[in-house]
Amino acid sequence: MLWQQFLPSTFKQSQVQKERDTPLRLEQLESRQLLAADPLLINVNPAGNGYPSGFEEVNGTAFFVANGGTTGMELWRSEGTSGTTQLVKDIRVGANNSYTGGLTNVSGTLYFTADSGSGSHLWKSNGTSAGTELVKDMDGDTIDFPSGMTNVNGTLFFRAFQGSTGFELWKSDGTSAGTSIVKDIVAKASNSDPQDLINVNGTLFFRATTPGIGFELWKSDGTSAGTQLVKDIRSGAYGSYIYQMTNVNGTLFFSANDGTNGHELWKTDGTSAGTQLVKDIASGLTSSVPTELTNVNGTLFFGAYTASSNYELWKSDGTSAGTELVKNIHTAGPGDVQNLTNVDGTLFFSANNGTNGRELWRSDGSSAGTQLVEDIDPGTDDSNPNEIVNVNGTLFFTANDGLYGSELWISDGTSFGTYLVKDIRAGGNGSQSTGLTNLNGTLFFAANNNLNGTELWVVDLIEETPLIVTGTDAGGPGTLRVFDTAGNELWNAFPYTVDFTGGVRVATGDINGDGILDIVTAAGPGGGPHIQVFDSETETLITGGPNNFYAYAPNVTVGVFVAVGDVNDDGFDDIITSADAGGGPHIKVFSGVDGSVITEFYAYAPEVTVGVRIATGDIDGNGTAEIITSPGPGGGPHIRVFSGTTGMQMPGAATNFYAYAPNVLTGVYVASGDLNNDGLDDIITAPGAGGGPHVLAFSSADASILQNFYAYDPAFTGGVRVASADINLDGFADIITVPGPSGGPHVRVFDGTDASDVSNFYSGLPDVTDGLFVAGGVGMTPYESPVLFSAPFPLVLETQNSDPPQDLVVDPIQKKKSWLDEADEFYASTEEIDKLFSGLGIE
Structure with a gap:
């Protein structure tokens, strides 16, 4: 008997079917500890759909939003078992939803937004009903819509609306007195509309819009004086439309358009002089449109477009010379790389090479080391790997092998070690697993087995x-x-x-x-x-x-x-x-x-x-x-x-x-x-x-x-x-x-x-x-x-x-x-x- 016989039956069925239809591939296997993954159903709403989402881990406990059937969408908690899964508090009493969202861990306290009936406000919780409370109603009866919540060294930063200031940058230490506007960037009731907040080694970066400048890069140390424009990358009122901000060892990389080079890869150290174009990948006004910016052990990987290679996988060390095409995966069209994910120093992603359809790939940063992991749906059909997540060095994702529909899959980076975890919804329709999230080494997600509705599922790797x-x-x-x-x-x-x-x-x-x-x-x-x-x-x-x-x-x-x-x-x-x-x-x-x-x-x-x-x-x-x-x-x-x-x-x-x-x-x-x-x-x-x-x-x-x-x-x-x-x-x-x-x-x-x-x-x-x-x-x-x-x-x-x-x-x-x-x-x-x-x- 071999360990393969203890894998789920669907592994054997799908793997055997694939191997019947595809040539034998031999590879040198690495020594590794094998893992068991058996999804456990936790039925939050026995009478219908629980619709769990928004997972966040605080001190070993998973918090999420779900519908318990009698309470509407509210805040829940779980430690990965049915017995530890419970409603934290019915914030909007009764069957109506509190529209809880934005769950964020700040130094062991959960912050989130919720509407108890008087509008969307900032809340916090220690995991108990009594300890779940409103932080501050920032404008009386006016809905304040906090969003973009980001932890910077124990201080919560977020975007919020106040009638006298509009949408601006706020911060909170969890107390009403300690919750205040950082800076009214656009004076009075106009909006600077801060977005894409990110912590870069203790400094908050974000994009905001101001009259005559448009959306540009800003930073803040939490004070009004220390909240300032980093650089007006594109002169004039159009703005550089910054997006995809990613921290790589203290350097912020992002995509921006300076009006001359199109949307290209930029970086900043937080100073105007240190905010520079990394490389004009698609020369001239044409944009390479860098997306999926991902840090893998200090190297930035991303997808970019050029006329010669179409949309393919690139990498950068922050220099123009060190910004290069990793591999032209689809030589006759776009490789269309997506879902870039760092798994213990190896990049995993989905791509289409024109022969196997959209499948799971991996890369060590070299052309030779950029390889198809497994043709999950054999031939040119797409298995569409999605929701790729790293759980303690093991890759989980959703894919459709053409037999079971979109279901949960697992991979150790080898063809043999890539297999269906479980056919949660029997047959070919798929369970449509979503929200895959690693919470302290346990995978939480939502799936529909066609018996219990869309409910909470967990996989505890052993x-x-x-x-x-x-x-x-x-x-x-x-x-x-x-x-x-x-x-x-x-x-x-x-x-x-x-x-x-x-x-x-x-x-x-x-x-x-x-x-x-x-x-x-x-x-x-x-x-x-x-x-x-x-x-x-x-x-x-x-x-x-x-x-x-x-x-x-x-x-x-x-x-x-x-x-x-x-x-x-x-x-x-x-x-x-x-x-x-x-x-x-x-x-x-x-x-x-x-x-x-x-x-x-x-x-x-x-x-x-x-x-x-x-x-x-x-x-x-x-x-x-x-x-x-x-x-x-x-x-x-x-x-x-x-x-x-x-x-x-x-x-x-x-x-x-x-x-x-x-x-x-x-x-x-x-x-x-x-x-x-x-x-x-x-x-x-x-x-x-x-x-x-x-x-x-x-x-x-x-x-x-x-x-x-x-x-x-x-x-x-x-x-x-x-x-x-x-x-x-x-x-x-x-x-x-x-x-x-x-x-x-x-x-x-x-x-x-x-x-x-x-x-x-x-x-x-x-x-x-x-x-x-x-x-x-x-x-x-x-x-x-x-x-x-x-x-x-x-x-x-x-x-x-x-x-x-x-x-x-x-x-x-x-x-x-x-x-x-x-x-x-x-x-x-x-x-x-x-x-x-x-x-x-x-x-």
């Missing part, structure tokens, strides 16, 4: 945590243990009863589709075909989906093997079972939705009773899991791959072969994972008891050998059990091994690309040699501090054989030097290895 799960083999109490990659035991349990000693087989997946890794257990010989499914976070049986059932008749006590995978692409991992030695090669596939049997078949001749070991993997790259089988002891190393929905033998180079010499009768254990990142899960094998610890990995593309190593001392013949997951989160599946009987509980993880050591620890007392079973997966929620138990805690379910649990004292586990490290010199001699295994037929 770092995914790789988990390694072991189950003891027959001999001691059947114990389930869960570890992190460092070998810290997070929790453990008796999934059956403390006196059951037949062994516990394990697998991992997401059975109920809640985004959390589930652990599936099956009883070994003597325990009945009892399957149970545990939530890796709550450590209890899952809710929703099958969690406790018998795979075969209850009197079948030969033991059961289990695997997990989504065989029908419905977004729920399904449970696959097979019988151990003494049972027939009867494979059954149970739906993760309701436990019904999807298909059942015989992997080998029905009279074969050596048992069957199973795994799942997407062998053909179609987005669904196939079933991989191998015989138990007494059967040859015959690997077969079957469809998970029909039970038919799959075609392909690696779907019907012998992993070792045909006369090897030790049985084979199998696992699957994409070791080389080619989009196909590869097949991993290891011999059962009687064979050496010889692990092989076969490419599903052509059956070539990808890995070939010995997991333990070559003289060890207890057999090796294998699993696969991306334990080091590098985008490549890794190989997990544990010994069979007579080996200590030594868990090892080998890098899938070069078989180097990733993790190495003991699951239990080192001198316990019963053997282990193993599984791996990626949990959707982190364990911030591992919980270590000195004994398995009681988790007992009523079964045919249930006794009260007993404590088992466990000594501290010490890591040992690996046998692989101790035998480097021996391994170097292939001749010695051949001699050792010649009698077993292992090649």
Whole structure:
């Protein structure tokens, strides 16, 4: 199992559809921590549309405007859960709207505008009803319309109207006495109409209009004397029509028209002499119209027009020579770059290259480094990425892939890491998600799922945590243990009863589709075909989906093997079972939705009773899991791959072969994972008891050998059990091994690309040699501090054989030097290895 199988089902569906229609693209993946993103609906207005908007974060709380159904549009607050989402105050009592807007955080106090029935005024709030109050009614019965609220070092600046002064610049410290006009720039009742207020390192810049000058650049230090025209860029009454003001490390960049060069890129240091044209990009009176000005680590990126390259991506360091075209994205027309967003030093934006339509792009500032991230709607159609927002280094945006309508998407900057988060409104109409806002690491937005109306949704990013799960083999109490990659035991349990000693087989997946890794257990010989499914976070049986059932008749006590995978692409991992030695090669596939049997078949001749070991993997790259089988002891190393929905033998180079010499009768254990990142899960094998610890990995593309190593001392013949997951989160599946009987509980993880050591620890007392079973997966929620138990805690379910649990004292586990490290010199001699295994037929 790979972490990709725990992504939303829509990821798999949309990604698979795209890859069917587009050529294969290979890229070098960076090492990164994968993220889980599962949108949560918060129904503000159960009777209709909540229409949440205007999100602002204050001291870890999200404030916004919404309609609760009985109060109209008012001020609300939320900490990202339904229980913490509540009305702050019904400012205009009753069903009428208070028209709350302009939410602004100033040193931990929320300022906003609202109309309680007497006009739009300035308000503030500490998040409580009692602490939500009018700051100042600035002109009695006259509506004062405060707007453009901007925090400058703890002082609120804004534009407001007073009958005697018109629209002018105001400021407030949150008190009535401290709320006053800064300067009546145009005397008496005429308006200077301040707009586009921006804080540049403690100085307020804005544009304002005065008679004979028009709209030009102004600045203020909060005093009347310190509020002054910076420069009359365009002489005369027309004004330079400044817009797109952007702070880049203390320098203000903007677009302006001086009447000679058209609308071009300008900059200022706050002085008249320091207010200069950066570059006349479109020479003469023609305007390049710089837009989307965006600071990316001190470099200004923007869109601009020229006759030669049309509207394309540019950058500037503030000099004419350093202002240049980044890339001519659409050589035959406008690239039409939009939605420029800085995500941890990388620029993301939408653009049209003329071939793929408007799609998501990224740039490092070089032409070669300006690339299409993903053709979300394949071909020339536009996916129209919009609402692009950075949430702690992860990009969220809305897009339409042609299948689901406009929905919420996520990207880590790679093609593979760009996928649909959730089809919030099922079908092709789209949820029309809007207002995407990062509030303290949580994404808030509005969306319509066609059931609850337009309501509040949140996505709380959670770092995914790789988990390694072991189950003891027959001999001691059947114990389930869960570890992190460092070998810290997070929790453990008796999934059956403390006196059951037949062994516990394990697998991992997401059975109920809640985004959390589930652990599936099956009883070994003597325990009945009892399957149970545990939530890796709550450590209890899952809710929703099958969690406790018998795979075969209850009197079948030969033991059961289990695997997990989504065989029908419905977004729920399904449970696959097979019988151990003494049972027939009867494979059954149970739906993760309701436990019904999807298909059942015989992997080998029905009279074969050596048992069957199973795994799942997407062998053909179609987005669904196939079933991989191998015989138990007494059967040859015959690997077969079957469809998970029909039970038919799959075609392909690696779907019907012998992993070792045909006369090897030790049985084979199998696992699957994409070791080389080619989009196909590869097949991993290891011999059962009687064979050496010889692990092989076969490419599903052509059956070539990808890995070939010995997991333990070559003289060890207890057999090796294998699993696969991306334990080091590098985008490549890794190989997990544990010994069979007579080996200590030594868990090892080998890098899938070069078989180097990733993790190495003991699951239990080192001198316990019963053997282990193993599984791996990626949990959707982190364990911030591992919980270590000195004994398995009681988790007992009523079964045919249930006794009260007993404590088992466990000594501290010490890591040992690996046998692989101790035998480097021996391994170097292939001749010695051949001699050792010649009698077993292992090649």
